[in-house]
Amino acid sequence: MFNTIRDSIFNALRQFPDPENRLSKQNILIDKPKTQSLGDLYTNAAMAFSKFLNVSPQVLAKSIRESLIQNESVTEVTIAGAGFVNFKIDKSFWHKVIDEIILKNKDYSFTNLKNRKSINVEFVSANPTGPLHTGHARNAVLGSVISNLFEKIGYSVTREFYINDKGNQIKSLAKSLYLRYKEAFGMEISKDAFDEDMYCGEYLKELAAELVKNYQDAFLNKEESEWLEFFKKFAVKRMLKGIEEDLFLLGVKMDKYSSESELCDEKLVDEAVSILSERNDIYEGILPRPKGMISEDWEERPQLLFKSTKYGDDIDRPIKKSDGAWTYFAGDLAYHLDKIKRSYNQMVTILGADHNGYIKRLKAAVNALSEGKADIEIRLYQLINFLENGKPIRMSKRSGNFITLRDVVNRVGKDITRYMMVSRRHDIAIDFDFVKVIEFSIENPIFYVQYAYARICSVFRNYESNFGKIDIEELKNCSKAQLTDEAEISLMRELAFWPEQVSSAALAIEPHRIPNSLQEIAYLFHSLWNKGKNNTELRFISTNNKNDSLARLSLLYSTKIVLEDGFRIIGIEPMSEMK
RNA sequence: GCGCUCAUAGCUCAAUUGGAUAGAGUGUCAGACUACGGAUCUGGAGGCUGAGAGUUCGAAUCUUUCUGAGCGCGCCA
Numbered sequence: 164m165f166n167t168i169r170d171s172i173f174n175a176l177r178q179f180p181d182p183e184n185r186l187s188k189q190n191i192l193i194d195k196p197k198t199q200s201l202g203d204l205y206t207n208a209a210m211a212f213s214k215f216l217n218v219s220p221q222v223l224a225k226s227i228r229e230s231l232i233q234n235e236s237v238t239e240v241t242i243a244g245a246g247f248v249n250f251k252i253d254k255s256f257w258h259k260v261i262d263e264i265i266l267k268n269k270d271y272s273f274t275n276l277k278n279r280k281s282i283n284v285e286f287v288s289a290n291p292t293g294p295l296h297t298g299h300a301r302n303a304v305l306g307s308v309i310s311n312l313f314e315k316i317g318y319s320v321t322r323e324f325y326i327n328d329k330g331n332q333i334k335s336l337a338k339s340l341y342l343r344y345k346e347a348f349g350m351e352i353s354k355d356a357f358d359e360d361m362y363c364g365e366y367l368k369e370l371a372a373e374l375v376k377n378y379q380d381a382f383l384n385k386e387e388s389e390w391l392e393f394f395k396k397f398a399v400k401r402m403l404k405g406i407e408e409d410l411f412l413l414g415v416k417m418d419k420y421s422s423e424s425e426l427c428d429e430k431l432v433d434e435a436v437s438i439l440s441e442r443n444d445i446y447e448g449i450l451p452r453p454k455g456m457i458s459e460d461w462e463e464r465p466q467l468l469f470k471s472t473k474y475g476d477d478i479d480r481p482i483k484k485s486d487g488a489w490t491y492f493a494g495d496l497a498y499h500l501d502k503i504k505r506s507y508n509q510m511v512t513i514l515g516a517d518h519n520g521y522i523k524r525l526k527a528a529v530n531a532l533s534e535g536k537a538d539i540e541i542r543l544y545q546l547i548n549f550l551e552n553g554k555p556i557r558m559s560k561r562s563g564n565f566i567t568l569r570d571v572v573n574r575v576g577k578d579i580t581r582y583m584m585v586s587r588r589h590d591i592a593i594d595f596d597f598v599k600v601i602e603f604s605i606e607n608p609i610f611y612v613q614y615a616y617a618r619i620c621s622v623f624r625n626y627e628s629n630f631g632k633i634d635i636e637e638l639k640n641c642s643k644a645q646l647t648d649e650a651e652i653s654l655m656r657e658l659a660f661w662p663e664q665v666s667s668a669a670l671a672i673e674p675h676r677i678p679n680s681l682q683e684i685a686y687l688f689h690s691l692w693n694k695g696k697n698n699t700e701l702r703f704i705s706t707n708n709k710n711d712s713l714a715r716l717s718l719l720y721s722t723k724i725v726l727e728d729g730f731r732i733i734g735i736e737p738m739s740e741m742k
Numbered sequence: 743g744c745g746c747u748c749a750u751a752g753c754u755c756a757a758u759u760g761g762a763u764a765g766a767g768u769g770u771c772a773g774a775c776u777a778c779g780g781a782u783c784u785g786g787a788g789g790c791u792g793a794g795a796g797u798u799c800g801a802a803u804c805u806u807u808c809u810g811a812g813c814g815c816g817c818c819a
Binding site for chain 2: 192194195196197198201205207210211213219220243244245246247249290327329330331332333360423450452453454455456460461464466468477478480481483484485486488490491494515516517518519520521522523543545546586587588590591592593594608610611613614615617618621622624625626629660663664667668671673675676679680682683686689690692693694695696697702703704740741
């Protein structure tokens with residue numbers, strides 16, 4: 164939207180020698196000043212580039228002013244403070260914003276990259292040992308919104324789920340299922356039969372019933388070796404199906420599921436280890452005992468280690484257990500090698516905050532395996548405190564008082580869940596009160612935004628019942644010259660920034676900026692609406708002047724397009740009426 | 743003991759990644775409709791950004807030392 168203005172600033176700066184080649188159009192900030200009195204827009208480029216160009220901010224600011232004043236959209240330029248360049252914009256510029264939005268519609272915020280890049284977004288990746296729980300809900304929403312954002316800036320995105328279908332937990336799952344299977348034949352199973360790490364949830368009873376139906380007593384009173392593998396496979400398959408259904412409830416669909424055991428079958432661990440060996444990053448060694456930690460059974464032991472300290476980790480990481488089996492991390496080496504081989508050089512992974520110790524070694528692994536060519540960004544999300552009207556809900560797997568993702572979605576709906584999960588920064592713990600989130604109040608930012616949308620739809624309904632069906636071509640072609648009120652300008656200016664909001668949210672991997680931005684737009688709209696109550700000239704529908712109406716409706720229509728775009732990114736449905 | 747993350751109005755959160763006088767909502771006080779949907783809007787009060795020091799034109803943001811909270815630290819995944 165601001166290309167010509169950015170060009171003007173860029174041209175001014177380009178006249179100065181740039182020894183480090185730090186100057187780029189992308190890095191020129193154009194923003195709204197704190198207060199309207201300073202102007203419509205400002206840039207801090209004079210100060211920001213002063214160091215790199217080795218020219219004082221004042222000199223740069225003057226040069227920017229000279230250049231900006233030549234721009235036909237810019238009407239007034241002032242230099243303030245240490246080198247802020249404030250300027251005013253001709254109103255016709257904002258009117259063109261409306262035209263552009265209506266013209267591009269859904270693609271208004273879309274950035275078409277010349278060289279389409281691929282990115283892999285891995286999220287949820289829950290162990291296939293039971294239904295998804297509440298933490299996964301936040302993970303799933305973050306991952307899917309981040310994916311949507313990257314698609315907006317022209318990336319080809321793969322939404323991926325890593326299945327931990329190996330190891331002891333799956334064995335425990337199979338054993339737990341076997342107990343339920345026996346129980347289905349009327350055998351008494353006491354609670355003590357379930358070890359600490361086994362799964363005593365009700366959901367395995369259904370699977371057991373299915374096994375009985377299809378296989379009768381084929382596995383009853385048999386050696387473990389005769390049923391274990393079958394039970395593992397069966398259980399994992401069914402758990403995954405359940406997980407897929409849970410995700411579907413939240414509007415999340417994965418593009419790819421990667422299986423840990425399949426990667427191991429393909430000898431990818433060996434391949435990863437041999438790559439690292441060639442780079443001299445694998446050695447047999449003894450890890451130091453962690454200081455200050457009391458662990459009685461600690462004994463020094465030589466292990467196969469990955470030299471992750473070479474890539475910024477704090478200590479080297481074991482890839483083989485003392486019994487010679489691969490560690491979990493070895494599997495992750497294989498998995499990330501697989502991603503690299505599928506030619507992703509950008510990856511994002513969403514993990515719970517309890518994985519914080521894992522970031523450095525993952526980055527190290529990707530760095531080493533790709534010879535520095537690939538990059539992985541990891542976003543940790545904090546937990547959610549669930550409340551029932553202000554009272555915390557205690558959860559424990561043992562007592563069975565355990566909220567699943569499905570419970571949450573069934574109770575408050577997909578849209579509210581998604582909005583709540585994504586409207587706060589990911590690294591902050593959030594409160595989720597079952598009672599408050601469904602109230603029609605400002606405690607729920609989603610209703611504020613939805614209400615703005617519904618009001619816009621209401622205006623269109625009203626117009627059409629009086630004057631007949633609206634013609635989009637007419638909205639596009641009508642003169643917008645009378646959109647001059649401050650409230651109208653503020654709204655148009657906010658809409659002008661929308662594509663930049665989207666791309667900056669994507670690049671920073673901060674999806675919460677989208678709901679924030681929508682709330683700002685909704686606020687400006689509500690404000691304009693109320694202004695029309697006192698000042699009838701600002702009403703959207705003017706009964707005696709058709710072009711006035713069309714101009715105002717075109718502003719509403721472009722606002723509607725942007726809100727819809729935001730809703731689509733967040734993954735929620737717009738409401739044309741509040742119900 | 744070491745590492746990662748967080749700390750902003752009474753409360754819930756922002757702050758375009760180093761920009762101007764730190765902004766919204768809620769609660770509180772005072773206002774606005776014979777309603778294009780009042781589920782809204784306008785205004786007041788409310789802050790030494792947990793504490794100290796440093797970096798520079800400029801710090802909530804970067805560095806560092808504290809304080810407090812959460813999480814993690816070989817043979818779990």
